Amino acid sequence: MTRLVQNVLIVGGGVSGLTTAIALCKHGIAVEVVELEPDWLTDGIGISLVGAALRVFRSLGILDAFLAHGHASDGIDLLTPDGSLLAQLSTPRVAGPEVPGGGAIKRRNLARILGDEALNLGANVRLGSTFRALRQDGRSVEVEFADGHCRRYDLVIGADGIRSKVREAVLPEVYQPEYCGQGCWRALLPRAPEIERTTLWVGGKVKAGVCPVSDTEMYLFINEHRHSAAHVSDAKLLPMAKRLLAEMPNKTLQMIGEQINARSCLVFRPMESLLVPLSWHQGRVVLIGDAVHASTPHLAAGTCLGVEDAVVLAEVLNSAASVPEALQQFEQRRWERCRTVVENARRLSQIEIEGEGGSAHVGLMEASFARMLDEI
Numbered sequence: 001m002t003r004l005v006q007n008v009l010i011v012g013g014g015v016s017g018l019t020t021a022i023a024l025c026k027h028g029i030a031v032e033v034v035e036l037e038p039d040w041l042t043d044g045i046g047i048s049l050v051g052a053a054l055r056v057f058r059s060l061g062i063l064d065a066f067l068a069h070g071h072a073s074d075g076i077d078l079l080t081p082d083g084s085l086l087a088q089l090s091t092p093r094v095a096g097p098e099v100p101g102g103g104a105i106k107r108r109n110l111a112r113i114l115g116d117e118a119l120n121l122g123a124n125v126r127l128g129s130t131f132r133a134l135r136q137d138g139r140s141v142e143v144e145f146a147d148g149h150c151r152r153y154d155l156v157i158g159a160d161g162i163r164s165k166v167r168e169a170v171l172p173e174v175y176q177p178e179y180c181g182q183g184c185w186r187a188l189l190p191r192a193p194e195i196e197r198t199t200l201w202v203g204g205k206v207k208a209g210v211c212p213v214s215d216t217e218m219y220l221f222i223n224e225h226r227h228s229a230a231h232v233s234d235a236k237l238l239p240m241a242k243r244l245l246a247e248m249p250n251k252t253l254q255m256i257g258e259q260i261n262a263r264s265c266l267v268f269r270p271m272e273s274l275l276v277p278l279s280w281h282q283g284r285v286v287l288i289g290d291a292v293h294a295s296t297p298h299l300a301a302g303t304c305l306g307v308e309d310a311v312v313l314a315e316v317l318n319s320a321a322s323v324p325e326a327l328q329q330f331e332q333r334r335w336e337r338c339r340t341v342v343e344n345a346r347r348l349s350q351i352e353i354e355g356e357g358g359s360a361h362v363g364l365m366e367a368s369f370a371r372m373l374d375e376i
Helices: 015-026 051-060 063-069 107-120 165-170 234-246 251-259 302-319 323-354 358-371
Strands: 007-011 030-035 046-050 071-073 076-079 085-089 102-106 124-127 131-136 141-145 150-153 155-158 178-190 199-201 206-212 217-225 267-275 285-287
Touching (some): 007 015, 007 150, 015 051, 015 107, 015 302, 046 107, 046 302, 051 102, 063 107, 071 206, 076 358, 085 358, 102 107, 102 217, 131 165, 141 155, 155 165, 165 285, 178 234, 178 251, 206 234, 217 234, 234 251, 234 267, 267 323, 323 358
Parallel strands (some): 007 030, 007 155, 076 199, 155 285
Antiparallel strands (some): 071 102, 076 085, 131 141, 178 267, 206 217
């Protein structure tokens, strides 16, 4: 069978880029990945995943590795700030009857799983490298790299995140991420015995949550309303995070706050989102993941959208009659799902900022999770 594309360059070695490399290699396409950072995903603490992401991992043959190095469980407990049960959200087992409906993993562990699999399948991964310019002639893309050498590819995929340089290079309008009015504190802590699945404390001005990322560790996050996206200095990270949890009425959260220390990998990031209108491609350059649909973390679905992009793009490149047709099919299959997640996550952010009742929070989360059950 003659393939639409023989060789592909992926710019960005994050979750979306590496998953795309795996999916394309499984279809027999030669793949090269360039990643500006010299190490696999050094930034970040943990990643929470809905069941649809585990469904993708299963289709790519990496679910067992995820389960061995991460944690999967059923359901989400939503509590009021004082710890009273507000709701228990179900997370259907869309990856199979024996696979829990959601999970979480340390970011570095997931990067290692994806990177090892991409390399095993034959992808050429170059760290500490990126492109300088893209030039198209209708049949291929000539890429000039930062070190000066040039090479041609049948397709270039921009998977380089919310501040995508590929997006800047190929889209005529300048799209910038928008600050949502919240900052997120994240930390890695020893797993408390009572934390068996994702647990959220919602309904106040500050939202907190924990989720197991392994048998021995858990991922803590705190969402705080902040009027600006101003940087928080390293010296202020620890005392500010401890203060936020100390002021919450729930005893479990206060105990968790007491455990945060200099070894907790504490980070702070302002929350931003981005939804680029179609089209997501120009000629033979296409954008995926956070480069075109970056979600705030309220639904734990941003990573899922990125890995779904990977398998859908690989499928259409394997079945469409031409590259333009394949890229149009990709966008048509992804737009509504990605738009729903980005917009609903942004609405959840506003609900938290405005301090609306827990019922609004629960209802929107349930509706969003139901949408994620659909096949892609």
